[in-house]
Amino acid sequence: MRAATAAVVRRPGAFDLEPIEIDAPRQHEVLVRIVGCGLCHTDLSARDQDLPFKLPAILGHEGSGIVEQVGAGVTRLRPGDAVVLSYAYCGDCEYCQDDRMAYCTRNARLNFGGVRVDGSALARDRQGQPLSARFIGQSAFATHALVLESNAIRVPTDVPLELMGPLGCSMQTGAGAVINALKPGRGESIAIFGAGSVGLSAIMAARIAGCATIIAIDKNAGRLGIAAELGATLTINTQVEDALVAIRAATKGRGVHYSVECTGAPAVLRQAVDSLRACGVCASLGVAGHQAEVQLHMNRFLFGKTLRGVTEGDSVPQRFIPQLIDWWRDGTFPFDRLVSYFSLAQLNEAAAACASGLAIKAIVQPPHTS
Numbered sequence: 001m002r003a004a005t006a007a008v009v010r011r012p013g014a015f016d017l018e019p020i021e022i023d024a025p026r027q028h029e030v031l032v033r034i035v036g037c038g039l040c041h042t043d044l045s046a047r048d049q050d051l052p053f054k055l056p057a058i059l060g061h062e063g064s065g066i067v068e069q070v071g072a073g074v075t076r077l078r079p080g081d082a083v084v085l086s087y088a089y090c091g092d093c094e095y096c097q098d099d100r101m102a103y104c105t106r107n108a109r110l111n112f113g114g115v116r117v118d119g120s121a122l123a124r125d126r127q128g129q130p131l132s133a134r135f136i137g138q139s140a141f142a143t144h145a146l147v148l149e150s151n152a153i154r155v156p157t158d159v160p161l162e163l164m165g166p167l168g169c170s171m172q173t174g175a176g177a178v179i180n181a182l183k184p185g186r187g188e189s190i191a192i193f194g195a196g197s198v199g200l201s202a203i204m205a206a207r208i209a210g211c212a213t214i215i216a217i218d219k220n221a222g223r224l225g226i227a228a229e230l231g232a233t234l235t236i237n238t239q240v241e242d243a244l245v246a247i248r249a250a251t252k253g254r255g256v257h258y259s260v261e262c263t264g265a266p267a268v269l270r271q272a273v274d275s276l277r278a279c280g281v282c283a284s285l286g287v288a289g290h291q292a293e294v295q296l297h298m299n300r301f302l303f304g305k306t307l308r309g310v311t312e313g314d315s316v317p318q319r320f321i322p323q324l325i326d327w328w329r330d331g332t333f334p335f336d337r338l339v340s341y342f343s344l345a346q347l348n349e350a351a352a353a354c355a356s357g358l359a360i361k362a363i364v365q366p367p368h369t370s
């Protein structure tokens, strides 16, 4: 058992810091001392119980830190290694074997089960009561997290480690959708609906891919300003303009080769599909409400169009996260510009700042105790 501190959700809507105990690493587990954890929309959905995750619980799934202790079966990592954490996957199923681990058949159990696969608790409160943990493979709103070796990605030690956690979810989701799933060719056009951290990552990736026309659509003028700085060649503010009219005007009436939906709103997904030219492809990334459904115009869809759902950017985290760090180093993926730092004790404030649009990507840092 390791004494630690975590932000615990006991009732929907609030995080409260409390002392906890984390189990010692078993066979393929590693204990990581967290130095930073990004706040992602999915954390807020679970906090509010729109996404079911048993309470009381420790959330946080964009963590980075230093390996403190490893289980007996761990081969790739050693204490002292710097790691970025990502989602969990089994490694054995047909999807994992095919490098499509975002679609692992054991995804729900490993990322949303709250306990180990054998049912044992990973963390307990001061009274010895179990806390749900390993949320999306992590539970990194804490000083320490107990994760599987497979979803801890070793990274170089000469980068600011506290910055790197968001690469494990939102950044790889947006960038991976473009680079791994859509794979646009040089000179092609793409429209990104939603300019939060996922959409802005998609915009940076579209520039890396060499897209000539990169259209950012949002209702927040501040975010659109950042989108333009990061590579959007056209921004559309839906408070003042109709997105489809503006996209057609910018593409000689044809529509875009690719579109990316990052908002989770059915009406926006419909627009993302309608913005495509013949044979265009739309990637749907936004997580919607449980009952959300979308309507499509069937006959317009017949023009060779593809609508494709994408989770975690189709990425193989062990390869894609180091790639994103390389792009960050050479200045083509400047995701640090989206980040605001908070202390772990300010997690409720960080959540409010993200909800209001004041912060694009909040990273919380635990107190640097031992």
Ligand SMILES: [Zn+2]
Pocket: 089, 090, 091, 092, 093, 094, 095, 096, 097, 101, 103, 104, 105, 106
């Ligand atoms: Zn699997």
Ligand SMILES: [Zn+2]
Pocket: 040, 041, 042, 043, 061, 169, 170
């Ligand atoms: Zn996330």
